[in-house]
Amino acid sequence: MANNVNIEYRRQAIYGWLLLSPAAILLTAFAFYPSIATFWTSLFSRGTRRRPSEFVGGENYSDLFADPTFWKVVTNNLIYAGATIPISIAIALGMALWANSKIPARGFVRTAYFTPTVLPMIAAANLWLFFYTPGLGVLDQIGSLFGLPSVNWLGQPETALWAVIIVTIWKEAGFFMIFYLAALQTIPEDLKEAADIEGASRFTYTRRIVLPLLMPTTLFIMVNALINSVKLIDHLFILTKGGPNDASKLILYYIWEMAFAFFDAPQAAAMTILVLVVLGVVAGIKFTILDKRTHYQ
Amino acid sequence: MTDPFVHVDDVAKRWKGQLGVEGITLSIPRGSFVALLGPSGCGKSTTLRLLSGLELPDEGRIHIDGRDVTTAAPSERNLSMVFQSYALFPHLSVAENVVFGLKVRRVGAAERREKLRRALEITGLLGYEARKPGELSGGQRQRVALARAIVANQPLCLMDEPLSNLDAKLRASVRKDIKKLQVDLGITVIYVTHDQTEAMSMADMVVLMKDGHIQQTGAPEDLYYRPANTFVAEFVGAPPMALLDGAAVPGFERAAKVGLRAESLRVAEAGQGRLTCRVSECEFLGSETFVGLTHPAANGLTVSMPGLKHIPPGEKLEIDFADEDLHFFDAKGNRVGHPDTATA
Numbered sequence: 234m235a236n237n238v239n240i241e242y243r244r245q246a247i248y249g250w251l252l253l254s255p256a257a258i259l260l261t262a263f264a265f266y267p268s269i270a271t272f273w274t275s276l277f278s279r280g281t282r283r284r285p286s287e288f289v290g291g292e293n294y295s296d297l298f299a300d301p302t303f304w305k306v307v308t309n310n311l312i313y314a315g316a317t318i319p320i321s322i323a324i325a326l327g328m329a330l331w332a333n334s335k336i337p338a339r340g341f342v343r344t345a346y347f348t349p350t351v352l353p354m355i356a357a358a359n360l361w362l363f364f365y366t367p368g369l370g371v372l373d374q375i376g377s378l379f380g381l382p383s384v385n386w387l388g389q390p391e392t393a394l395w396a397v398i399i400v401t402i403w404k405e406a407g408f409f410m411i412f413y414l415a416a417l418q419t420i421p422e423d424l425k426e427a428a429d430i431e432g433a434s435r436f437t438y439t440r441r442i443v444l445p446l447l448m449p450t451t452l453f454i455m456v457n458a459l460i461n462s463v464k465l466i467d468h469l470f471i472l473t474k475g476g477p478n479d480a481s482k483l484i485l486y487y488i489w490e491m492a493f494a495f496f497d498a499p500q501a502a503a504m505t506i507l508v509l510v511v512l513g514v515v516a517g518i519k520f521t522i523l524d525k526r527t528h529y530q
Numbered sequence: 531m532t533d534p535f536v537h538v539d540d541v542a543k544r545w546k547g548q549l550g551v552e553g554i555t556l557s558i559p560r561g562s563f564v565a566l567l568g569p570s571g572c573g574k575s576t577t578l579r580l581l582s583g584l585e586l587p588d589e590g591r592i593h594i595d596g597r598d599v600t601t602a603a604p605s606e607r608n609l610s611m612v613f614q615s616y617a618l619f620p621h622l623s624v625a626e627n628v629v630f631g632l633k634v635r636r637v638g639a640a641e642r643r644e645k646l647r648r649a650l651e652i653t654g655l656l657g658y659e660a661r662k663p664g665e666l667s668g669g670q671r672q673r674v675a676l677a678r679a680i681v682a683n684q685p686l687c688l689m690d691e692p693l694s695n696l697d698a699k700l701r702a703s704v705r706k707d708i709k710k711l712q713v714d715l716g717i718t719v720i721y722v723t724h725d726q727t728e729a730m731s732m733a734d735m736v737v738l739m740k741d742g743h744i745q746q747t748g749a750p751e752d753l754y755y756r757p758a759n760t761f762v763a764e765f766v767g768a769p770p771m772a773l774l775d776g777a778a779v780p781g782f783e784r785a786a787k788v789g790l791r792a793e794s795l796r797v798a799e800a801g802q803g804r805l806t807c808r809v810s811e812c813e814f815l816g817s818e819t820f821v822g823l824t825h826p827a828a829n830g831l832t833v834s835m836p837g838l839k840h841i842p843p844g845e846k847l848e849i850d851f852a853d854e855d856l857h858f859f860d861a862k863g864n865r866v867g868h869p870d871t872a873t874a
Contacts, residue, residue: 426584427617431631431682432605441630445621 268509275502286499293503303504305479306487309394313483314462317401322454324406326447329413330439343414350408358471361400362387365472390480393473397481400468405461409454416450417443448527456516463508484508533596535560535718536581536686541590543576550576551742554590558720558735560685563712565733566722569765573742574722575690581720582688583607594686609686610679614694616671618663618678624650625659628677635682649681652711669700676708680715687712689721693728705732726766730754738762760863763789769820769832771857778827780804782856785866789857792820795833796850803848807831809841823847 275293280286297303332343349357364371365386373383386396420443428438466486469475475482475490484504492501534557543550551573558564566574579585581592583604592600599607610631618627628649632642650656653673663671672692679687692708693701709732712719723729729736730750738745738753738761746758757763763771769792776785798804807823819839823831833849841847858866 421615421617423613423615423617424619426604427611427613427619427678428630428634429584429604430582430609430611431634432603433630433634437634442619442621448621 271502271505274499275506277499279497279499293499294507297500297503297507302479302482302487306482306484309480309482310463310484312394313398313401314459316395316398317405317462318455318458321402321405321409321458322451324402325409325454326413326451328406328410329417330443332410333414333417346407346410348407349404350411352404354404354465354467355471357404358400358468361396361403361468362471365396387473387481388477390478393477393481397468397472400472401461401465404465404468405458409458412450412454413447416447420446448523452519452523452527456519459515460512463512534558535562535595536720537593538577538581539591539593541577541580541587541592543580543585543587549742551580551739553743554580555744556737556747558718561716561718562734563709563732564718564720564735564737565729566720566737566739567724567726567729567765568739568745569724571741572739574724574737574739576742577739578688578690578720578722582609582611607686608684609688610682610684612675612679612687612689612692614691616663616675616692616695618671618674620663623660623662624655624666624674624677627663627674628681630678631682645681645683649677652680652714653677653707668696669704672696672704676711680711680717683715684717686718686720689719691722691724693723693725701728708732727768730766738765740765756865757789757857758865760787760789760859763857763859764830767791770830772831773829773859774805774825774831775827776858778805778825779856781853782858785858786861787859787863789859790831790851790855792832792834794851794855795831797833797835798848798850800848803850806846806848809843809845809847811843812839812841814838821847823849 276288276290277286278284278289278292328346332339332346336342352360363369367373367383367385367388370386372386376382376384384392386392424442425438428442433441463483463485466483466489469481469483469486473481475486485508488501488504488508491497491504536556536558538554538556541554542552544552554573554577556564566577568574576585580587581594583599583602583606586601590600591598594607594609619630622630625646629637629642629646632645637645646659647656650659653676655670655673655677658666658670658674663674666674672695675692679689689708693704696704705728708719708721721729721732730753733750735748736750736753737747740761746753746762748756753762753766757766757771760773764773771789771791772795774788774790776788777783779785779788782788805825805828807825807828810822810824813820813822817836819835819837821833821835821839821841823833825831831849833847858868860866
């Protein structure tokens with residue numbers, strides 16, 4: 234009898250492990266192992282032919298903190314995230330609210346908004362390169378109509394980062410709009426009618442009913458936007474290559490440079506680990522604190 | 531007679547040429563309970579939405595409390611509404627749901643609290659203030675919707691099938707609650723339903739609709755005892771009125787249709803009845819059994835017999851009835867007095 238129970242228990246355990254194994258294997262091979270390996274690499278010095286790599290502990294990290302370029306890049310990335318996340322979310326929400334109302338050519342409007350998302354980032358960057366080019370570019374052409382001087386948007390440190398930020402917002406807002414649009418369509422029509430009967434204005438209805446009901450979507454989009462603000466650097470290769478004078482360099486671009494231009498893999502690994510830690514902490518805060526204030530249906 | 535509280539004058543609403551409602555004329559006295567009754571798609575909900583201002587009519591005028599509100603916004607009409615789906619705000623607590631309208635209208639916090647307490651007391655929801663709608667049962671949600679409708683103390687309350695999502699037992703008790711609430715608060719209620727039991731038991735006045743037109747307006751007993759046409763006759767009452775071809779009823783051949791209620795029929799001794807039918811089915815209801823009958827010239831004949839009866843289908847049964855219990859309809863289905871005077 235006890236034996237039977239035991240066999241049954243083991244059968245269940247094997248069944249459970251079998252269900253778990255595909256995810257466990259994939260995650261281990263492609264997420265856990267690389268993270269740990271990266272961390273491990275970051276603890277060693279860079280090996281050269283004359284001096285083989287040796288264990289140095291936190292030296293790569295302290296070097297990084299002493300590197301002014303690193304701090305410049307971190308500041309750039311904070312500005313980049315601080316501008317792209319809220320602005321693209323706000324624009325996405327505005328477009329979704331508009332594209333969800335009863336307007337003529339609604340399908341066309343939605344498609345138009347979504348087009349930048351469909352475009353590969355490299356293509357989009359080339360498009361914007363044409364907009365930004367001094368003299369020939371669309372921006373300068375329009376500016377010259379009003380007698381404004383030619384501006385090298387991408388070539389001067391004051392404007393380069395913002396030029397890159399605008400491209401990112403243009404690219405992301407349409408993508409986030411699709412999520413908002415889907416969420417808006419799950420809000421029943423009669424909530425609007427009930428609010429109408431009570432005399433709520435469109436603004437009150439949006440603020441008190443629609444925005445709270447969109448909170449789960451906003452949370453999801455915020456996490457995505459945050460990840461993108463670190464991850465999305467394709468356009469840097471086309472537009473500025475991080476320049477001029479590191480003015481538009483972002484962390485991931487710097488990591489790439491470190492690993493594949495300066496061939497300092499341990500330094501790049503140390504930076505990667507820092508990014509992972511920061512992203513992990515922020516995601517944790519979002520999902521614990523904001524989750525409590527969010528209504529899920 | 532004083533002016534009616536709600537007056538609807540020849541209102542029509544069409545969607546892309548398709549008929550919604552047409553020729554709707556209603557006069558509703560203050561403090562009455564009016565039921566808009568009809569089968570699905572008859573336009574009763576459309577009529578209610580026209581009254582609420584959620585839809586605007588293509589033709590006609592609507593007056594509420596002496597004011598022309600034909601094109602007024604819903605919030606300007608001084609009314610509240612209970613939706614079929616309740617339309618509660620899922621992220622707000624019961625208390626916040628109920629006072630939503632008061633907040634929008636900038637009622638002070640102290641007054642808001644007092645009105646909330648009263649509304650929750652009336653609907654028996656005290657103690658549930660902090661719950662979200664998702665944490666309530668269907669009946670409780672329904673009461674939150676009611677509380678939200680009465681909290682602002684509007685003189686007119688529109689209800690769109692508020693009981694259709696409740697189970698049968700709860701429905702009967704909430705029905706009584708709503709009726710009592712309406713009497714206690716002295717408000718005018720316009721109530722949409724497809725359930726004639728609800729309409730007959732609650733309303734002072736029933737408006738029966740079909741295909742976008744009003745068929746009959748009147749007190750429940752008017753609809754039951756003096757149906758204006760064959761549609762009303764067959765819709766109102768359980769079981770509905772049976773209709774016979776006039777030709778089959780000796781002495782009344784000149785009426786196109788003759789109507790008979792189940793309670794007017796009696797089972798007669800063999801050879802003494804006025805009609806000979808065959809039994810089609812027996813429906814046992816406890817105190818009585820409805821025996822369905824078939825006759826080549828009749829539709830929906832049912833006789834009510836006391837207690838439990840088992841009569842095998844196909845058996846012959848003779849029935850008898852009194853002349854004064856008959857209803858007469860002309861060829862178009864409209865009610866007529868006596869067939870001989872009507873066709874003269």
